[in-house]
Amino acid sequence: MAAPHRSNARPAPRPSKDKPGPLDCLEAIYLAEARPGHALPTPTQPEIAFAGRSNVGKSTLLNRLAQRRALARTSKTPGCTRGVVLFELRLRDETRLHIADLPGYGFADRSKGERAAWGKHLEEYVARRASLRAVIVLIDVRRGPQPDDLQLLDWLRFIHRDPIVVLTKIDKLSRNEVGAAVASAHRDLGVPVLAVSGETGAGREELLQRIRAMVAPVEAQPGTDAEGVSAPVTGDPTVGHPPGTAPAQPDALARPNISDHA
Ligand SMILES: Nc1nc2c(ncn2[C@@H]2O[C@H](COP(=O)(O)OP(=O)(O)OP(=O)(O)O)[C@@H](O)[C@H]2O)c(=O)[nH]1
Numbered sequence: 001m002a003a004p005h006r007s008n009a010r011p012a013p014r015p016s017k018d019k020p021g022p023l024d025c026l027e028a029i030y031l032a033e034a035r036p037g038h039a040l041p042t043p044t045q046p047e048i049a050f051a052g053r054s055n056v057g058k059s060t061l062l063n064r065l066a067q068r069r070a071l072a073r074t075s076k077t078p079g080c081t082r083g084v085v086l087f088e089l090r091l092r093d094e095t096r097l098h099i100a101d102l103p104g105y106g107f108a109d110r111s112k113g114e115r116a117a118w119g120k121h122l123e124e125y126v127a128r129r130a131s132l133r134a135v136i137v138l139i140d141v142r143r144g145p146q147p148d149d150l151q152l153l154d155w156l157r158f159i160h161r162d163p164i165v166v167l168t169k170i171d172k173l174s175r176n177e178v179g180a181a182v183a184s185a186h187r188d189l190g191v192p193v194l195a196v197s198g199e200t201g202a203g204r205e206e207l208l209q210r211i212r213a214m215v216a217p218v219e220a221q222p223g224t225d226a227e228g229v230s231a232p233v234t235g236d237p238t239v240g241h242p243p244g245t246a247p248a249q250p251d252a253l254a255r256p257n258i259s260d261h262a
């Protein structure tokens with residue numbers, strides 16, 4: 001376990017011009033960090049994860065969703081987030097969820113052995129975490145999808161994990177340029193694409209609405225856990241998926257090359 005993050009359970013400070021909204025974050029708490037060889041706590045809430053290249057703005061966006069300045073650590077130096085870091089958020093509308101901030105890929109400043117250990121750790125988290133409802137894949141709006149992003153998206157589809165693709169840092173481009181980038185990513189990836197800025201908060205509500213839909217309680221089916229959050233981690237990457245839709249164990253070729261983790 002690494003040094004604790006700052007946690008802050010107080011209501012978020014809001015500029016006085018804002019009216020209270022249902023998606024205001026009333027509580028945001030650091031729960032745990034797991035590095036290779038360490039397990040996360042047993043899930044108690046539906047979870048989503050932030051994935052993407054190093055420095056794309058995952059931790060900054062998480063802070064923006066939580067309306068906290070320094071809940072997750074951020075830095076302009078790539079490789080800031082070093083473990084799977086778990087937070088709990090409670091919104092005004094009583095939505096409760098966990099968000100996992102993942103280390104970025106595409107950052108090769110570590111030994112080959114360390115990167116391999118990281119890749120395995122993250123693959124296991126994404127494939128096996130029973131409470132994981134969606135993976136938010138962040139892509140820099142100025143660069144568009146890179147080969148490692150495409151590999152990750154392919155693999156997520158292969159293991160039946162729902163990706164939400166989000167273009168970040170839209171404050172860096174004009175409105176027209178952002179529109180063109182969203183259309184192009186949508187065309188290339190074949191999935192809906194959201195656009196956000198962790199810096200200004202643009203797109204926060206739309207993203208939270210998508211997330212809220214993904215973490216909403218599902219109808220209980222006989223013999224299943226409705227929330228899918230208390231199933232044990234069994235080593236089966238298909239845990240948490242409806243029976244009959246589970247894919248075969250992904251083979252090495254289908255896996256993303258996400259071993260460049262910090
Ligand atoms: N202009 C602008 N800068 C951003 C935005 N999001 C993040 N940044 C900056 O980008 C840098 C990286 O941000 P992080 O949130 O630490 O990136 P990360 O994806 O968590 O990085 P790793 O933990 O290394 O994987 C920081 O200097 C942020 O201030 C954004 O939406 N707009």
Ligand SMILES: [Mg+2]
Nearest residue numbers: 058059080081
């Ligand atoms: Mg980070």
